[in-house]
Amino acid sequence: xxxxxxxxxxxxxxxxxxxxxxxxxxxxxxxxxxxxxxxxxxxxxxxxxxxxxxxxxxxxxxxxxxxxxxxxxxxxxxxxxxxxxxxxxxxxxxxxxxxxxxxxxxxxxxxxxxxxxxxxxxxxxxxxxxxxxxxxxxxxxxxxxxxxxxxxxxxxxxxxxxxxxxxxxxxxxxxxxxxxxxxxxxxxxxxxxxxxxxxxxxxxxxxxxxxxxxxxxxxxxxxxxxxxxxxxxxxxxxxxxxxxxxxxxxxxxxxxxxxxxxxxxxxxxxxxxxxxxxxxxxxxxxxxxxxxxxxxxxxxxxxxxxxxxxxxxxxxxxxxxxxxxxxxxxxxxxxxxxxxxxxxxxxxxxxxxxxxxxxxxxxxxxxxxxxxxxxxxxxxxxxxxxxxxxxxxxxxxxxxxxxxxxxxxxx
Amino acid sequence: xxxxxxxxxxxxxxxxxxxxxxxxxxxxxxxxxxxxxxxxxxxxxxxxxxxxxxxxxxxxxxxxxxxxxxxxxxxxxxxxxxxxxxxxxxxxxxxxxxxxxxxxxxxxxxxxxxxxxxxxxxxxxxxxxxxxxxxxxxxxxxxxxxxxxxxxxxxxxxxxxxxxxxxxxxxxxxxxxxxxxxxxxxxxxxxxxxxxxxxxxxxxxxxxxxxxxxxxxxxxxxxxxxxxxxxxxxxxxxxxxxxxxxxxxxxxxxxxxxxxxxxxxxxxxxxxxxxxxxxxxxxxxxxxxxxxxxxxxxxxxxxxxxxxxxxxxxxxxxxxxxxxxxxxxxxxxxxxxxxxxxxxxxxxxxxxxxxxxxxxxxxxxxxxxxxxxxxxxxxxxxxxxxxxxxxxxxxxxxxxxxxxxxxxxxx
Numbered sequence: 075x076x077x078x079x080x081x082x083x084x085x086x087x088x089x090x091x092x093x094x095x096x097x098x099x100x101x102x103x104x105x106x107x108x109x110x111x112x113x114x115x116x117x118x119x120x121x122x123x124x125x126x127x128x129x130x131x132x133x134x135x136x137x138x139x140x141x142x143x144x145x146x147x148x149x150x151x152x153x154x155x156x157x158x159x160x161x162x163x164x165x166x167x168x169x170x171x172x173x174x175x176x177x178x179x180x181x182x183x184x185x186x187x188x189x190x191x192x193x194x195x196x197x198x199x200x201x202x203x204x205x206x207x208x209x210x211x212x213x214x215x216x217x218x219x220x221x222x223x224x225x226x227x228x229x230x231x232x233x234x235x236x237x238x239x240x241x242x243x244x245x246x247x248x249x250x251x252x253x254x255x256x257x258x259x260x261x262x263x264x265x266x267x268x269x270x271x272x273x274x275x276x277x278x279x280x281x282x283x284x285x286x287x288x289x290x291x292x293x294x295x296x297x298x299x300x301x302x303x304x305x306x307x308x309x310x311x312x313x314x315x316x317x318x319x320x321x322x323x324x325x326x327x328x329x330x331x332x333x334x335x336x337x338x339x340x341x342x343x344x345x346x347x348x349x350x351x352x353x354x355x356x357x358x359x360x361x362x363x364x365x366x367x368x369x370x371x372x373x374x375x376x377x378x379x380x381x382x383x384x385x386x387x388x389x390x391x392x393x394x395x396x397x398x399x400x401x402x403x404x405x406x407x408x409x410x411x412x413x414x415x416x417x418x419x420x421x422x423x424x425x426x427x428x429x430x431x432x433x434x435x436x437x438x439x440x441x442x443x444x445x446x447x448x449x450x451x452x453x454x455x456x457x458x459x460x461x462x463x464x465x466x467x468x469x470x471x472x473x474x475x476x477x478x479x480x481x482x483x484x485x
Numbered sequence: 486x487x488x489x490x491x492x493x494x495x496x497x498x499x500x501x502x503x504x505x506x507x508x509x510x511x512x513x514x515x516x517x518x519x520x521x522x523x524x525x526x527x528x529x530x531x532x533x534x535x536x537x538x539x540x541x542x543x544x545x546x547x548x549x550x551x552x553x554x555x556x557x558x559x560x561x562x563x564x565x566x567x568x569x570x571x572x573x574x575x576x577x578x579x580x581x582x583x584x585x586x587x588x589x590x591x592x593x594x595x596x597x598x599x600x601x602x603x604x605x606x607x608x609x610x611x612x613x614x615x616x617x618x619x620x621x622x623x624x625x626x627x628x629x630x631x632x633x634x635x636x637x638x639x640x641x642x643x644x645x646x647x648x649x650x651x652x653x654x655x656x657x658x659x660x661x662x663x664x665x666x667x668x669x670x671x672x673x674x675x676x677x678x679x680x681x682x683x684x685x686x687x688x689x690x691x692x693x694x695x696x697x698x699x700x701x702x703x704x705x706x707x708x709x710x711x712x713x714x715x716x717x718x719x720x721x722x723x724x725x726x727x728x729x730x731x732x733x734x735x736x737x738x739x740x741x742x743x744x745x746x747x748x749x750x751x752x753x754x755x756x757x758x759x760x761x762x763x764x765x766x767x768x769x770x771x772x773x774x775x776x777x778x779x780x781x782x783x784x785x786x787x788x789x790x791x792x793x794x795x796x797x798x799x800x801x802x803x804x805x806x807x808x809x810x811x812x813x814x815x816x817x818x819x820x821x822x823x824x825x826x827x828x829x830x831x832x833x834x835x836x837x838x839x840x841x842x843x844x845x846x847x848x849x850x851x852x853x854x855x856x857x858x859x860x861x862x863x864x865x866x867x868x869x870x871x872x873x874x875x876x877x878x879x880x881x882x883x884x885x886x887x888x889x890x891x892x893x894x895x896x
Contacts, residue, residue: 100551134571140511141578149581152574152589156567160545163563167552170560178563182593183638227594 086251087209088113091123091219091241095258096315097161098128106256106315107168110214114174119209121244122176122216124165125237126157131220146193151221151231155181158218158237166216175213179204181221181229186240188222194233195222197240200247217244235296242299246306253308255295256315261322262287262294265339269472270479276338278323283337283428286461290426291342300324335431336482337460339475342424345372345391347453347465348400349417354384356412361388363403369396373424373456373463387416389454391424391465422453423471425464427478432462444481450474497662498620499524502534502630502652506669507726508572509539517667517726518579521625525585530620532655533587533627535576536648537568542631557604562632562642566592569629569648577627586624590615592632592640597651599633605644606633608651611658628655646707653710657717664719666706667726672733673698673705676750680883681890687749689734694748694839697872701837702753711735746842747893750886753835756783756802758864758876759811760828765795767823772799774814780807784835784867784874798827800865802835802876833864834882836875838889843873855892861885 090113092106106124113120125131131154138153162178169176185201208215219237222230232239238255245253262284265273279287281304288297294312303310304326313321350357357376364371374390392400401418408415431437438457441464445452450473453465466474501524503517517535524531536542542565549564573589580587596612619626630648633641643650649666656664671686673695678684690698692715699708705723714721715737724732761768768787775782785801803811812829819826842848849868852875856863861884864876877885 100548104552137511137571137575138578141515141575141582147578147581149574149577149587149589152577152591153571156570156574159567159570160548160564163560163567164548164552166560166563167549167558170558171552176560178560180563180640229591 085117085119087119087121087248089121089123089241089245089248089250089253091237091253091255092125092165092315093237093255093257094125094128094131096256097124097165100164102315103161103164103168104171107165107172109256109315110169111172111174114212114214117212119212120214121205121248121250122165122169122214123219123237123241123244124158124161124216125219126161130157130160146191148192148228148230151192151229155218155221155229155231158220162216162218169214169216175211176216177208177213179215179217181218181223182227184215184217186217186222186243188224188230188232190224190228190230192230195224195230197222197232197243200243202247205248233298235299238296238299239302242303242306242308242310245308245310246302251309253303253310255310255312257294257312258314258316259294259312260314260317260319261312262292262324263338264336264483265475265479266341269341270339270476272476272479272484274483276322277320278325279337281324281326283460284324286426286428287338287340290424290428290461290463291340291344292338295324336427336429338428339479339483340426340428341471341475342426343468343471344394345422345424345465346394346397346400347389347391347417347419347422348404349387349389349453350404350413350415351379351385351387352413354378354386356407356410357386357388360404360407360413361390364392364400367399367403369400369403373454373465375454375456389456389465391422394420417453419453421468422465423468425466425471425475425478427462427464427482428460429482430460431482432457433460438462441478441482444477445474448473448477450477496528496530498530498532498659500532500534500652500656500659500661500664502648502664502666503536503576503726504648504666504668505536505539505542507667508535508576511575513726514572514575514579515582518576518583520667520726521580522583522585525623525625528623530623531625532616532659532661533576533580533625534630534648534652534655535569535572535627536630537572541568541571557602559603559639559641562603562640566629566632566640566642569631573627573629580625580627586622587627588619588624589627589629591629592634593638595626595628597628597633597654599635599641599643601635601639601641603641606635606641608633608643608654611654613658616659644709646710649707649710650713653714653717653719653721656719656721657713662720663722664714665722665724667724668705669725669727670705670723671725671728671730672723673703673735674749675747675894676886676890677752680752681750681887683887683890683895685894687733688731689736690748692735692737694871695735697837697839698749698751701835701839701872701874702751702755703749706735747838747840749839750890750894751837751839752882752886753837754879754882755805756833756835756876757805757808757811758800758802758828758830758833759815760798760800760864761815761824761826762790762796762798763824765789765797767818767821768797768799771815771818771824772801775803775811778810778814780804780811780814784865784876786865786867800867800876802833805831828864830864832879833876834879836877836882836886836889838873838875838893839871840893841871842893843868843871849873852889852893855888856885859884859888861888
């Protein structure tokens with residue numbers, strides 16, 4: 075932590091990141107600059123990370139996709155990374171208008187080195203030395219998020235949630251006291267507030283719980299950014315640039331999180347339920363084939379159909395993007411005697427309950443009982459550590475999530 | 486010249502530049518790529534330079550100007566230079582779609598070094614070594630025009646006509662055989678075709694003549710780019726990406742240009758006519774004061790009012806941007822006995838006739854006679870080498886230019 079007591083004033087180092095809607099137009103950029111100016115007035119060291127103005131990255135993607143079927147090419151990244159350059163320059167100008175010293179940094183200027191994985195690159199290092207001189211003279215570096223460069227000076231982009239990743243990686247590299255992620259929601263919620271009216275904003279949550287929420291449908295932060303923050307022990311806040319309220323704090327040590335049996339309930343409509351029956355060895359062979367075709371398998375539950383035989387029933391989910399590919403592979407096996415494809419169903423939702431309270435089987439039984447009593451059929455459930463995932467038909471989603479939220483969180 | 490006879494095939498090196506309307510939308514970019522692909526098919530070495538998509542730079546300027554009154558700040562350049570990055574990436578993708586190997590280069594990647602004159606920087610050097618490897622493997626570098634970097638790695642822009650300047654500077658650095666500037670007009674015309682119906686496209690023109698045309702109102706090329714081409718003896722073509730016709734060739738040695746007595750007639754509505762009377766020394770003092778206030782004086786004509794006294798009459802023009810500033814300075818002198826401000830008039834047009842045919846006084850007399858016979862009052866005229874400038878009231882512009890064009894060029 076770079077926090078220092080200088081001349082009796084507590085000088086902290088903050089990374090402040092603004093998402094696309096928080097810099098969605100010129101008024102929003104000015105408002106974001108005002109938030110930074112207030113922090114700067116207190117004498118803190120600040121680095122700002124910006125996304126592209128809302129809608130711009132999508133437009134650039136559609137431009138690039140006209141000439142290129144895949145989103146993973148060096149030139150695709152050259153095109154789609156320009157949006158953040160515009161915002162970085164505008165934010166620096168907006169800060170200057172508040173009388174602050176500010177300078178934009180693109181990935182090549184900040185030397186944000188990544189691997190060569192175009193469209194979904196991973197940050198390998200950030201050269202922090204140039205920022206030190208800026209902090210020393212209370213100048214505010216404004217870093218274009220989402221972008222990096224390879225060792226041979228080509229532009230890369232960091233994939234979904236990339237600007238958050240830039241912010242958290244910077245917070246780690248610069249040993250910031252904390253990292254503020256400004257967005258258009260007030261923080262992390264116990265469930266999606268658009269579905270659950272009683273959803274509560276979470277004040278503070280442990281990284282391990284946030285990671286599960288992010289992995290299983292919570293859109294506020296991308297799992298990669300959460301993982302990076304957890305690994306480097308970044309004191310992370312998610313908050314709104316539209317409404318002035320305390321957001322959600324994410325950290326590795328929290329006394330609070332054990333008090334909450336259940337941190338939150340997420341859902342994902344982006345999955346396909348697959349149910350196969352067959353000889354144990356044959357099922358292993360099929361699952362192996364899916365993996366070898368880069369089809370990620372989640373929530374796998376295998377059950378022996380009887381003690382006497384080697385027949386098994388397997389349930390799992392895959393991403394919707396892999397639906398057609400998986401279908402083709404599975405249908406090729408269907409004809410055999412030793413294999414049966416019982417379901418390959420995209421009309422499902424995977425609801426995940428995250429919290430220490432779900433660790434034992436009694437909790438799982440309680441959840442399944444609530445759903446059964448309310449005539450909600452569970453295709454299968456999968457429990458691992460602090461997570462219980464349930465796969466149900468998607469038209470029962472709202473009813474199911476509200477029932478579970480009321481029973482487990484509101485009580 | 487890099488032209489080589491390789492394996493009995495004439496391999497030339499071309500710089501091909503596309504202006505904003507030539508890459509104004511995705512269809513135009515594809516068409517531009519098609520033009521390049523045809524050249525590449527013949528085995529030539531090609532580097533492409535691109536402007537921003539038409540309208541984009543203006544939009545970025547208006548964004549930046551929201552936060553910043555002046556257009557000459559480092560962050561302003563960061564914002565407005567992004568447009569060319571987008572086109573460079575898209576053009577590289579479009580070329581790849583034609584099966585060509587192409588790679589975009591931003592100023593920091595091509596190491597286009599400039600001075601620190603933000604908003605209007607001058608290229609100091611281009612590191613050409615990285616292009617050589619591309620030419621060797623018939624890969625097409627696509628360079629973002631209009632942008633440069635300073636020695637301390639800040640982005641600059643090159644001002645008006647900046648992408649043309651990038652192209653010509655590249656042609657000089659890479660010793661290209663020629664440089665094609667693709668635009669939305671078919672070449673350089675003997676007069677503005679929107680005003681003179683009989684205006685002819687010029688097939689070939691000497692750099693010195695093109696420079697005068699550019700300096701005095703011809704918008705097809707910026708004077709800075711022409712000057713650079715002249716200095717480095719670049720074989721330059723201006724042509725249309727919309728219509729397949731031979732454009733205008735600009736070069737230092739042309740047998741043709743002496744045959745044409747008059748190359749062209751330009752006009753500028755961007756000037757203010759100033760007429761002052763006074764003591765010779767006082768007039769010098771006032772002119773000096775204007776210069777010291779960075780007000781550029783053009784077409785200065787000073788005449789003694791009589792041989793016996795020291796009174797002089799002085800006519801000249803200044804740019805419209807300096808109108809108010811000059812007015813304030815001149816009015817402060819008006820009260821004195823030794824000075825009289827007779828005219829400070831923005832409602833004028835400066836018509837310039839360019840060509841060897843205008844070198845002698847007889848030609849000037851001929852021109853003035855035509856205008857007088859047609860009741861067009863000439864405030865003053867100014868002749869220097871191959872240029873004759875005439876200042877008249879702007880409402881007589883169309884009539885005057887057509888008369889002169891018919892008399893001097895069509896005949």
